[in-house]
Amino acid sequence: MSSTTRLPMRGRGGAPRLALVRTDDGDLPEAVDVLIEGAGHAGLAMSHFLTRAGREHLVLESRERLGGGWQDRWDDFRLVTPNWTSSFPGFLYEGGDPDGFMSRDEIAARVAWYAEVVRAPVGLGTKVLRVTPLDGPGFRVETSRGALLAQQVVVATGSYHTPRVPVHARNISNRVAQLHSHWYRSEAQLPEGAVLVFGSGQTGLQLAEELFEAGRQVYISVGSAGRVPRRYRGQDIFSWLADVLREGAAYGVGFPTAEQLPDPSRRFTAMPALSGHAGGHDTNLRQYAADGMTLSGRLVGAEGERMTFADNLALSLERADSFFDQRFRPVIDTYIERARIEAPLADTIAVDYQPAELTELNLRQAGISTVLWPPDTGSTTDGSMRLSSTSSAIRVTSAGCRRSPVSTSSACCGSTPRLPPRSSRPSWTARTWRT
Numbered sequence: 069m070s071s072t073t074r075l076p077m078r079g080r081g082g083a084p085r086l087a088l089v090r091t092d093d094g095d096l097p098e099a100v101d102v103l104i105e106g107a108g109h110a111g112l113a114m115s116h117f118l119t120r121a122g123r124e125h126l127v128l129e130s131r132e133r134l135g136g137g138w139q140d141r142w143d144d145f146r147l148v149t150p151n152w153t154s155s156f157p158g159f160l161y162e163g164g165d166p167d168g169f170m171s172r173d174e175i176a177a178r179v180a181w182y183a184e185v186v187r188a189p190v191g192l193g194t195k196v197l198r199v200t201p202l203d204g205p206g207f208r209v210e211t212s213r214g215a216l217l218a219q220q221v222v223v224a225t226g227s228y229h230t231p232r233v234p235v236h237a238r239n240i241s242n243r244v245a246q247l248h249s250h251w252y253r254s255e256a257q258l259p260e261g262a263v264l265v266f267g268s269g270q271t272g273l274q275l276a277e278e279l280f281e282a283g284r285q286v287y288i289s290v291g292s293a294g295r296v297p298r299r300y301r302g303q304d305i306f307s308w309l310a311d312v313l314r315e316g317a318a319y320g321v322g323f324p325t326a327e328q329l330p331d332p333s334r335r336f337t338a339m340p341a342l343s344g345h346a347g348g349h350d351t352n353l354r355q356y357a358a359d360g361m362t363l364s365g366r367l368v369g370a371e372g373e374r375m376t377f378a379d380n381l382a383l384s385l386e387r388a389d390s391f392f393d394q395r396f397r398p399v400i401d402t403y404i405e406r407a408r409i410e411a412p413l414a415d416t417i418a419v420d421y422q423p424a425e426l427t428e429l430n431l432r433q434a435g436i437s438t439v440l441w442p443p444d445t446g447s448t449t450d451g452s453m454r455l456s457s458t459s460s461a462i463r464v465t466s467a468g469c470r471r472s473p474v475s476t477s478s479a480c481c482g483s484t485p486r487l488p489p490r491s492s493r494p495s496w497t498a499r500t501w502r503t
């Protein structure tokens with residue numbers, strides 16, 4: 069089909085396809101009103117709204133199984149966000165454990181369940197390879213199962229599908245196994261010996277904990293991620309964030325929008341670390357060091373067995389410690405005060421352990437057999453060092469497409485999150501948490 073192809077016009081009120089399409093269901097339709105690329109949380113939510121609006125559409129998903137990107141997580145993965153946040157448009161979380169943290173299989177199953185209940189027309193095992201604008205309205209969409217035309221295309225492919233590592237990885241001794249967290253499933257998969265984890269964001273610290281609890285000696289090259297307490301003033305930190313987002317404006321408090329940030333680069337700040345494991349808890353690097361993990365500053369060089377680190381560990385720990393006080397605590401405390409909420413006082417206990425700076429490390433001498441790269445390290449990547457690519461072969465960007473498909477990425481979405489009412493979220497009983 070040439071680029072002069074014109075899309076047959078279809079009315080907005082065309083009957084939506086209301087049955088799940090499976091890989092063995094034969095050919096794709098020749099044309100569709102709206103084509104959604106990706107059947108994760110975002111793509112399915114879009115399908116729900118289109119169905120409600122009576123818009124014909126089709127969701128194409130490269131995987132053979134429903135469940136979205138969650139299926140790529142490691143075996144013992146737990147959500148960092150409480151279960152009550154795992155709501156879908158039209159379907160708030162109504163399970164019996166709103167304050168728990170779902171496992172990988174539970175959250176993947178929930179996404180698959182949503183596809184069924186909203187009767188999303190999903191074509192599984194169908195990868196979108198290329199989206200080309202037509203001369204007239206619409207797009208030609210090439211997929212692994214043939215081509216079709218679409219009036220509009222929604223890109224809902226998510227992120228985190230392409231494991232990336234810093235350029236230093238290529239200089240590390242071949243003796244050492246290097247694994248991106250995308251491919252990590254469990255501790256048993258790693259060769260015997262100590263593990264060096266890069267990055268101290270949510271994934272890095274959860275994996276460091278998991279390995280340490282399995283008896284591994286663990287080294288962490290600490291990055292720039294801050295941390296927040298799992299619970300603050302009587303409830304999970306996400307409950308406070310949700311309350312402020314939903315009700316804060318009425319009390320003159322809120323978090324800055326992207327436009328209001330003092331420095332635009334803050335939009336790319338690593339997510340603050342905390343964990344949903346074992347009922348949810350803080351992840352405090354100072355506590356880890358006191359317990360026996362070895363910390364270093366940021367990686368600056370690798371040559372065979374020799375790793376060199378910046379002497380910025382103390383600074384990184386201070387920044388992680390102050391992150392909550394600077395970005396969150398004042399907003400939450402002001403909200404509590406102005407909304408006259410009866411919340412217990414903060415009862416956190418500071419950990420003041422100060423680990424020594426480690427600026428050089430010989431991997432062999434330290435008994436390190438594995439280097440683990442969590443997703444947080446991707447910001448310093450060199451494309452040539454990609455270990456693998458599971459993402460779409462071709463992404464349409466505004467630069468390459470005159471009429472850009474819609475992106476559902478939350479980074480591009482300016483809409484206000486819809487949150488469950490406060491009353492549906494039980495409060496935490498106050499207890500002591502280390503920060």
Ligand SMILES: Cc1cc2nc3c(=O)[nH]c(=O)nc-3n(C[C@H](O)[C@H](O)[C@H](O)COP(=O)(O)OP(=O)(O)OC[C@H]3O[C@@H](n4cnc5c(N)ncnc54)[C@H](O)[C@@H]3O)c2cc1C
Nearest residue numbers: 106108109110130136137147148149195196225226228460
């Ligand atoms: C390690 C880790 C931990 C996380 N923990 C949390 C957490 O605790 N809480 C939380 O809220 N969020 C968490 N997230 C983020 C969360 O995974 C994403 O925000 C969420 O999955 C986004 O949903 P989505 O629909 O945009 O993308 P996805 O769930 O990634 O779905 C996109 C779908 O598009 C498909 N696809 C991609 N390319 C193509 C193509 N070319 N053709 C067809 N289909 C395609 C993919 O196979 C996938 O199924 C975490 C992310 C990571 C990496």
